[in-house]
């Protein structure tokens with residue numbers, strides 16, 4: 122299959138899924154999310170032994186598309202939240218290890234897609250964070266559940282409450298990324314890591330991944346269900362409309 126804003130490329134058994142909307146810093150819209158879902162299905166069906174998620178150009182994924190979200194109703198916000206969760210869940214359940222190659226901005230939904238991967242490697246110039254609060258909403262694709270697991274409760278609260286944009290080194294210090302490399306080395310480091318992962322016994326690898334995923338079954342499910350409702354409830358509020366209009370109009374928001 123081929124898509125306008127997503128590329129799926131192969132190097133042996135390693136599949137690379139590139140979000141390719143560089144004019145919008147790879148912000149995720151409906152078309153892109155649907156294409157990501159299809160590409161993940163195709164990569165799994167064709168037997169990928171490792172999958173790399175990255176962004177075209179200088180950004181990883183600058184988040185969900187704010188211009189699309191700006192006028193959503195609560196019901197539309199709910200459907201939108203569910204669509205992104207499906208992609209994050211497909212990454213988490215992907216039958217082979219996944220690596221987020223964070224080549225630049227990874228904000229909001231971009232950070233959440235990276236968190237749904239098994240491993241995260243960041244270029245040293247990357248900036249990473251859950252910035253939703255400054256748009257009058259909350260993370261809606263899993264960060265309220267996945268971020269505390271990765272970085273601990275206190276740091277997650279700080280990051281989400283303040284909408285912090287961490288540089289790659291700080292992200293590594295708190296445990297949000299596993300490794301930071303020079304910008305011009307990211308591709309080689311990812312190639313080597315993905316190739317090593319792909320060379321391991323596939324069934325044992327899948328089993329190890331599923332076993333580790335069990336550590337957050339149950340409680341994560343109810344937490345995500347809560348996040349879905351809470352996220353949708355913010356659409357149509359003054360601060361959501363104001364936060365997103367301010368971004369689109371390139372001005373400071375005036376929150377209630």
Ligand code: HXC
Pocket residue numbers: 144145146148183184185186187188201202205226228229230231252253256259260261262352
């Ligand atoms: C839509 C976006 C975008 C986004 C950037 N663009 N991020 N469009 N949604 N998330 C667009 C800009 O409008 C602009 O389009 C083009 O990409 C280049 O962006 P600039 O802002 O001009 O670039 P720069 O000055 O380099 O700043 C880069 C940036 C900034 C720091 C990344 O764009 C930014 O702060 N973006 C928003 C990041 C964010 O808050 N993400 C979280 C979104 S909420 P034009 O057409 O003007 O050239 C979210 C919720 C997830 O992700 C959960 C949902 C359920």
